[in-house]
Every structure is written in C-alpha cells, then in structure tokens.
Amino acid sequence: MSRPDVVVVGAGGSGAPLAARLSEDPDRDVLLLEAGPVPRRQRDFGAELLDARLVPGARSGHPAVRPYAVHLTPRRPYTVVRGRFLGGSTTVNGGYFVRARRADFDRWAAAGGAAWSYERVLPLLRSLETDLDHGADETHGGEGPVRIRRGDLRHPAARAFRSGARELGYPEEPDKNAEGAPGFGPVPSNSVDGIRVNTGIGYLLGALDRPNLTVSGGSSVTRVVVERGRATGVVVERDGCRTTVECGEVVLCAGAFGSAQLLRLSGIGPGAELARLGIPVAVDSPAVGARFGDHPQLVLEWLPRRELPAPAGSWLGGCLHLSASDGEHEGDLEILQSLVPMAGLTAGTVTVPGAPLAFLASVQSPRLGGRLRTLSADATAPPRIDYGYLATGEDRRRLREVARATAALVATEAFAKVSRGLVEPGPEVLADDRLLDGWIEARLGTAQHTCGTVPMGPADDPEAGVDHYGRVHGVTGLRVADTSILPTPPSRGPAATAVLIGELVADAMRRGLP
Incomplete structure (x- = not known):
C-alpha cells in the first residue's frame, strides 16, 4: 500500500474496531500500524493471552505489555502497563466489558454535543456486540464482533x-x-468459554484478507508529520529503521498516554513547554496532556x-x-x-x-487530577505521568x-x-x-482506566484538544480516537467505551459527518 487513505496508529481497543470498520468500504485504503506483534490466527496469540483466568496486564514484565513509570501521589511511585500486541490492552486486561452509565454520556454530550448522548450511541453499543445472555433486543446486540457473556x-x-x-x-x-x-x-465480559476474545480477534482476524487493509506489526510511530497545518503522514520505526509514510489522514489510537505523547512530539501541545524541549510548535494546544482521570x-x-x-x-x-x-x-x-x-x-x-x-x-467518580508532561524531544524518552491521587x-x-x-x-x-x-x-x-x-x-494502586489526556470540546475551549469526532483542533487530517478524548473518565471500566469510540469515529468518517 504505497499511499493509504488513512493510517491508524495502534491496533487496540479503539484502533482495531476503527480500522476494521473503515476497511469495510472497499474504496478506502487503510494502513493499521501496531507497535507489538500481529498474529494472523487466534491460536497464535498463545495460551497465556487467551486464558480468561489469567490477566497478563497484572505482570509488569510480561512481553505483551509496555510499562510506564508513574506517580500515583508525590510519595507513591508505581508502574502501570498498556498492551503492546494486536488488540492492545484488550489482549492483556481482565475481560471486564461494562458500558458507561447514562450520566457519563450526559457529561460527554455537554462537551461533544448530541452525538455523545446515550440515545445516539445506543445503536452503536448494540452493533458492536453479540450478547450471548440476552440476544438482540432494544438494549443489547446480537450480531456484533464482540461476544459478551456474564459470569x-x-x-x-x-x-x-x-x-x-x-x-x-x-x-x-x-x-x-x-x-x-x-x-x-455478574460482570459482562468479552471472555467466553474461558477465552479472552480481544478486539484483534473479534474485529481484525476475519478482515486481514481485505485487499484495502494492511496491518503491520512491530511498527512504532514516533511522530506525525504536519505541514502547513495538515497532517501528511507519520514517521515509523521498524527493525531499527525510520521511514515516513504519507497518507490522506492520520488517526491516533495509541491510548491515553501514547496518543497525547505522540501529539506533543509532533508539535501539538502547550507551545512554551514544547519549545523549551526544542520541539517545533505546529499548534499551541494547552489541553494536550494537561489533565487526565483514572480510578x-x-x-x-x-x-x-x-x-x-x-x-x-x-x-x-x-x-x-x-x-x-x-x-x-x-x-x-x-x-x-x-x-x-x-x-x-x-x-x-x-x-x-x-x-x-x-x-x-x-x-470511579469522574475526577480529573492527573497530568502528562513530555520531558524530551526523543521519542524513546518516556513522559512524566502524575496521577494526582489523594489530593483532596x-x-x-x-x-x-x-x-x-x-x-x-x-x-x-x-x-x-x-x-x-x-x-x-x-x-x-x-x-x-x-x-x-x-x-x-x-x-494505593490504580485500576488503569486512564482517560482525558486530549479531551473533546469546542475549538474555542482552551481545555479541549479535539472535536466531537476526534478531529484535532488546528490541524487538518488528524484525529484521535481512543479514551484520550473523553472529557472525564466513565464511572465504569473503559474497555467497552474504548471500542465504542472506535465505532463512533469510524462511523463519522465513513458518513462524512461534520
């Protein structure tokens, strides 16, 4: 695929659904870049990543996760992890798949408009799932890629x-x-018959033979290329070599830490802070990394x-x-x-x-107390992440x-x-x-439910980094589509919401919604 229409960065809870849905349009060429391995068959994930009785994300040294050194409080250092494998964190988490509450959607709709109301998202929540307990009805879905069963x-x-x-x-x-x-x-779960069915399995394994979809593993994106206010491609490191991939549009689905850090490394963030690091400022966006929430x-x-x-x-x-x-x-x-x-x-x-x-x-109150700061223009240098727990x-x-x-x-x-x-x-x-x-x-620990590093809201709101469909304010051809964009964390674990975000943004892109 020489010049894809869309490059999706990250094949996790949001990226796998988004890439799969976009590639249902045969006239749209999609390149999905994943930093971790990309198995082509379910059995190639291996028993550890499939066994729903195990939680690989609980093991900070597991090869399928990327660790982040953080501070939960100024005196409480901690290590959190994110999935680095096809399916992202849905490959290594506990399989908890509980929807956000109506009050969460009310808060998000206050920032993102009617597209985020419970009534508007319910059809997407139904379409993404096959509920094996209830089947298709006015609340549940019966034909979606994510199979749901309660313990x-x-x-x-x-x-x-x-x-x-x-x-x-x-x-x-x-x-x-x-x-x-x-x-x-009981807990609704995407683990069925003892198997954790991550989004890579649910959405992508059946789509890999599409001629308009390329999924590339071992591909770490280090920067979005922004020229004259437009995203024109990404810089990708693979096997120690860096290349630039040109494209029509970039969608970041690298997670609440990864997407915010990538924006900052690409010159999209608090201008004075980036300039001090020697990063050329493309857009002064103080909201990027300024706050986040977790549980x-x-x-x-x-x-x-x-x-x-x-x-x-x-x-x-x-x-x-x-x-x-x-x-x-x-x-x-x-x-x-x-x-x-x-x-x-x-x-x-x-x-x-x-x-x-x-x-x-x-x-699981919708509190925002965290902050992410970029410490170096070097893409391999981790950010400083402070959760701000116990502050009040x-x-x-x-x-x-x-x-x-x-x-x-x-x-x-x-x-x-x-x-x-x-x-x-x-x-x-x-x-x-x-x-x-x-x-x-x-x-003290954390549930690892990070949200809100690039929150959505109107373009004139200095606390907003993207609009209601994830379009980055101030840059054409660039979106964020993961839990980064939620203005507050949901009052339940965000795995189901991450999948919803991929579905919602893909739907908006396919229909050309304003």
Missing part, C-alpha cells in the same frame, strides 16, 4: 459474595449493561476457610456498585471480586495453595468508604461461611480515619 457466579466465593451483599441490603443488578440501579451482579484502587485480601476450587472460566467473580455517602455520583464505588489470588495474577498462574483471595475496591479530602473519604464497605461485606455471616476474615486492615485501622488514610496511601 455464572457458581463459584463458592461468588455465591457467598452475593449472599453477603443481600445481607447488607444491596439490590441485585443482574445486567450491568442495562442502565439499572447499581447493585450486585484509584485498593486490594483487600481475605483468607478462605478451606481450599476453594480454581475458577472454571474467568478470574472474575461478582461485582458490587454502591454510591458514596455524598450521593454526587450514583454507583461510583466498585467492589470487584477476584477468584484467582493476587499472587497468581502477578505470577501468571490460576492457583496458589494457601494464598488469600481478593477484592479490588475502587473509586474527598479523594481520601471515598477511598475510606469503599475500603470499609468491602470490610463490612467480608464480615457478614453469609461471607463468613467461606472466609476467616480480612488479612488487613484490622478493626483498629478501619475505625480510625487517620490510620486508615495511612494504610490506603501505603497500598
């Missing part, structure tokens, strides 16, 4: 979790993709009374959503159950005899609430049938705000 909750720990939630009076939420009241229920997370482990069976199909157990005491955001606290010990998730094994099991407790009293209060709610669940009579109690924190720490704050800061 059966038959594992003894999952049954005890459900009973404990009932004991505390939490409502049932049997379908977390139906916009019902938050409560306890702070804690791991609370508990000791089983007896050896429990390994999960049969997925590491995921039940999931409870409840609201923080301020009531500002409905269902913004999440307690997610792991049926594999944390020691197993981090080691790549399903069972660890004698090890505790865990709940992942997170705060509300941040700490919500984390205390979700930690105490998790402890209360473990302490129920129903859950005590399988559990001997929490490993930590103990009753003294749980009862004291100051002690609990200290425990939280020392063990």
Whole structure:
C-alpha cells in the first residue's frame, strides 16, 4: 500500500474496531500500524493471552505489555502497563466489558454535543456486540464482533459474595449493561468459554484478507508529520529503521498516554513547554496532556476457610456498585471480586495453595487530577505521568468508604461461611480515619482506566484538544480516537467505551459527518 487513505496508529481497543470498520468500504485504503506483534490466527496469540483466568496486564514484565513509570501521589511511585500486541490492552486486561452509565454520556454530550448522548450511541453499543445472555433486543446486540457473556457466579466465593451483599441490603443488578440501579451482579465480559476474545480477534482476524487493509506489526510511530497545518503522514520505526509514510489522514489510537505523547512530539501541545524541549510548535494546544482521570484502587485480601476450587472460566467473580455517602455520583464505588489470588495474577498462574483471595475496591467518580508532561524531544524518552491521587479530602473519604464497605461485606455471616476474615486492615485501622488514610496511601494502586489526556470540546475551549469526532483542533487530517478524548473518565471500566469510540469515529468518517 504505497499511499493509504488513512493510517491508524495502534491496533487496540479503539484502533482495531476503527480500522476494521473503515476497511469495510472497499474504496478506502487503510494502513493499521501496531507497535507489538500481529498474529494472523487466534491460536497464535498463545495460551497465556487467551486464558480468561489469567490477566497478563497484572505482570509488569510480561512481553505483551509496555510499562510506564508513574506517580500515583508525590510519595507513591508505581508502574502501570498498556498492551503492546494486536488488540492492545484488550489482549492483556481482565475481560471486564461494562458500558458507561447514562450520566457519563450526559457529561460527554455537554462537551461533544448530541452525538455523545446515550440515545445516539445506543445503536452503536448494540452493533458492536453479540450478547450471548440476552440476544438482540432494544438494549443489547446480537450480531456484533464482540461476544459478551456474564459470569455464572457458581463459584463458592461468588455465591457467598452475593449472599453477603443481600445481607447488607444491596439490590441485585443482574445486567450491568442495562442502565439499572447499581447493585450486585455478574460482570459482562468479552471472555467466553474461558477465552479472552480481544478486539484483534473479534474485529481484525476475519478482515486481514481485505485487499484495502494492511496491518503491520512491530511498527512504532514516533511522530506525525504536519505541514502547513495538515497532517501528511507519520514517521515509523521498524527493525531499527525510520521511514515516513504519507497518507490522506492520520488517526491516533495509541491510548491515553501514547496518543497525547505522540501529539506533543509532533508539535501539538502547550507551545512554551514544547519549545523549551526544542520541539517545533505546529499548534499551541494547552489541553494536550494537561489533565487526565483514572480510578484509584485498593486490594483487600481475605483468607478462605478451606481450599476453594480454581475458577472454571474467568478470574472474575461478582461485582458490587454502591454510591458514596455524598450521593454526587450514583454507583461510583466498585467492589470487584477476584477468584484467582493476587499472587497468581502477578505470577501468571490460576492457583496458589494457601494464598488469600481478593477484592479490588475502587473509586470511579469522574475526577480529573492527573497530568502528562513530555520531558524530551526523543521519542524513546518516556513522559512524566502524575496521577494526582489523594489530593483532596474527598479523594481520601471515598477511598475510606469503599475500603470499609468491602470490610463490612467480608464480615457478614453469609461471607463468613467461606472466609476467616480480612488479612488487613484490622478493626483498629478501619475505625480510625487517620490510620486508615495511612494504610490506603501505603497500598494505593490504580485500576488503569486512564482517560482525558486530549479531551473533546469546542475549538474555542482552551481545555479541549479535539472535536466531537476526534478531529484535532488546528490541524487538518488528524484525529484521535481512543479514551484520550473523553472529557472525564466513565464511572465504569473503559474497555467497552474504548471500542465504542472506535465505532463512533469510524462511523463519522465513513458518513462524512461534520
């Protein structure tokens, strides 16, 4: 493909769907560039990346991920990872595929217009999925590339979790993709029959024989070429050699860190900051990397009374959503159950005899506290990434609430049938705000749900980097189509939303929407 119409950078949660949908038009030549490997058959992904009981992204040294050194707080260094493989992070994540809430779409529509309203995106949400539990109806899809199934909750720990939630009076939420009241229920997942079906498998493997689609692995984009206000191509490094690929349009789907960093390296970002690094400024766009949001997370482990069976199909157990005491955001606290010990998730094994099991407790309020800064014009130099967690009293209060709610669940009579109690924190720490704050800061993690580094909004808004269809303000022929463009993070994990973004932007491009 000598001069493609569109170059898509990144074959992950958004890029794979976008490239697949664009290439359904036989008159549009599409080149998809992926930094990691690109298998041509499902079995070539290997057992580790397919087994839904494993989470390769929990292993910072796994060859299918790219690590980023970050600071969750000024005193809390951490390592987060992103997928570097066909399918991106959908190849290495937990298979959680829960839609954003209507309130999220309301917030996004306030910035991006009616195209982002729940009513307008629902047809796309339906078209991207095959819901194996509900089939095609007014809410669910029956013919899309992403197969969805909910966990059966038959594992003894999952049954005890459900009973404990009932004991505390939490409502049932049997379908977390139906916009019902938050409560306890199974997790919709793109893992089916024990296999994690990432977007590379779901969208691309069946499209690789299209003559107008080229998918190139081992291809790292280092810069977008911008000439006289137009993106004319990308600089690609492959096997140690750099070449320039010219094209009609560039779409960045490199993830919330990768896309923002690429824009900055290409001269699109805060002008004074880039000029100090010797990067020629193409567009002074202060919004790029200025803020981002994510979900702070804690791991609370508990000791089983007896050896429990390994999960049969997925590491995921039940999931409870409840609201923080301020009531500002409905269902913004999440307690997610792991049926594999944390020691197993981090080691790549399903069972660890004698090890505790865990709940992942997170705060999913739509807060923006992070910042990304480019430190060098060298594309190989990583950016500085600060999450800004625990910056406010509300941040700490919500984390205390979700930690105490998790402890209360473990302490129920129903859950005590399988559990001997929490490993930590103990009753003294749980009862004291100051002690609990200290425990939280020392063990703080992140759900790795980064969004908002290049938020959408009107061209005259200095806090917006792109428009409602991902077009970069100030540059023709350049879009961003991944979770970078969300003005706030969703109040659920963003995997399903990332796929939606690929679908939405591809639809806009194919129909020439203004």
